[in-house]
Amino acid sequence: MGGAAPHIIGILPARWGSTRFPGKPLHLIAGKPLVQHVWEQCRKCTRLDDLYIATDDERIFAAAESFGAKAIMTSPEHPTGTDRLAEAVRSLPQVDIIVNIQGDEPLIDPALVDELAAAMAADASLDMATAANPLDPDDPAVQDPNVVKVVTALDGRALYFSRSPLPFFRNAVEGLPVYRHKGIYAYRRTFLERFVTWPPSPLERAESLEQLRALENGASIKVLPTHDTSPGVDTPEQAAHVESILTSQLSHP
Structure with a gap:
């Protein structure tokens, strides 16, 4: 007695104002913005019904649209990426499960994203994975x-x-x-909506x-x-390291 399959999306939060690395999502790595590399990796996923970039910055929004991504503008006032995620999901009423993919991991394994989506779809008692x-x-x-x-x-x-x-x-x-x-999360929508209403807890x-x-x-x-x-990119030095990995992958496919 299975119901309809859950509608599963991936969201890449990308904000301009990183303290250590302002403008990081648009930093060029091997000729493409960092966030485009992440988006292209996630396009290889088989368990996502859709993929979005959620941003608080017009420059990132415009760049996302220019390479063909669906983009959602969110408020710059959010204290955390989870709050940004919850705002983005409000405009997507059909969504049941959200995989929050770090927008700064250009080497993320699409199979891991699919595994998280599959785990959530298979067990309705899970709030997160x-x-x-x-x-x-x-x-x-x-x-x-x-x-x-x-x-x-x-x-x-x-x-x-x-x-x-x-x-x-x-x-x-x-x-x-x-x-x-590893900071990648899948959320059940109903849980995410509750989570962002709770105050920060003692622990x-x-x-x-x-x-x-x-x-x-x-x-x-x-x-x-x-x-x-897969390493995240938090500094220009790490961006250079990731570029060398990507360049070697491109020359030895």
């Missing part, structure tokens, strides 16, 4: 507060996200990796991690292990 990379417990990243870790229940649902080492290995446990959280404020607001309010978040470690 996200991804994580397995790390060796001895990897220095485990101790780095800029690297967010996640631990899961036996069924793969998130128990906690933290900047601290997680879990703390009082005892060695064979085969138990540490998971580095969210302590760790400065928005996903803790979802957990503190009882959300069910599936965490998919992935080996997609």
